[in-house]
Amino acid sequence: MPNPTRNWDETSSGVSMPDPPRNWDENTIFWDVEDWSILKDLDPELVVEKTFSHLNDRGYLRSDTSIEAFFDDDIPDNLLYAYTSSGMVHLPVAKGNKHARLHRMTVHILIWAHHHRPCPSNLFILSENIQEDKQVASVVKSLNEKPFYNVVLVDSRSLLADCRLSPTKQWICDCCGVPFKKTYLDCPRPPPHSPYQSRRCSLSISKEITIWTTKSTNNIITSNPLKRF
Structure with missing residues (x-):
């Protein structure tokens, strides 16, 4: 049975973690x-x-x-x-x-x-x-x-120090494929239950689409959906 005693340690990032982790x-x-x-x-x-x-x-x-x-x-x-x-x-x-x-x-x-x-x-x-x-x-x-x-x-x-929003990001819904956020306050929420949005759309994980522009062509690279615990 784990020992209930806690040894709290303040790490360099300012996050309190028990030692050892369970x-x-x-x-x-x-x-x-x-x-x-x-x-x-x-x-x-x-x-x-x-x-x-x-x-x-x-x-x-x-x-x-x-x-x-x-x-x-x-x-x-x-x-x-x-x-x-x-x-x-x-x-x-x-x-x-x-x-x-x-x-x-x-x-x-x-x-x-x-x-x-x-x-x-x-x-x-x-x-x-x-x-x-x-x-x-x-x-x-x-x-x-x-x-x-x-x-x-x-x-x-x-x-959250490194979680700032990048203005160059565009997002596409993993469920219905409709882009719905570029900057979160400028893009309105899609109408609920529209023909382009499923009923579970608001709970979907999103894919990030990052656009790089070169002199000769535009390359669009799509990352994998976010993998969660």
């Missing part, structure tokens, strides 16, 4: 977004990719999971669409209500714990300063005293 199959990720306006400048595909690669590099096993993001419910529809299309799950909270956001996250942490008990499971919480909230800190401390829970606090500022 190589359990069940991984869940919560993202505490204090201000959704930061999402305008981030590339959601890079956020997903870097988050999973960061955990994988530190020895956590890959598993099928998504990032569950907690942020205000007044986010523009097209920006929300860009993030849910990248595989994230939006858990809305009342606008500007920090207490409500943290309370809802605490409730979901407890639901996560109940759902996974007694299976050994990792929960990663991406946040800037959630450890300062006494309620959340108390719940995390209590769960980490159990032998089958491993709750890790990750500094989202360091993790």
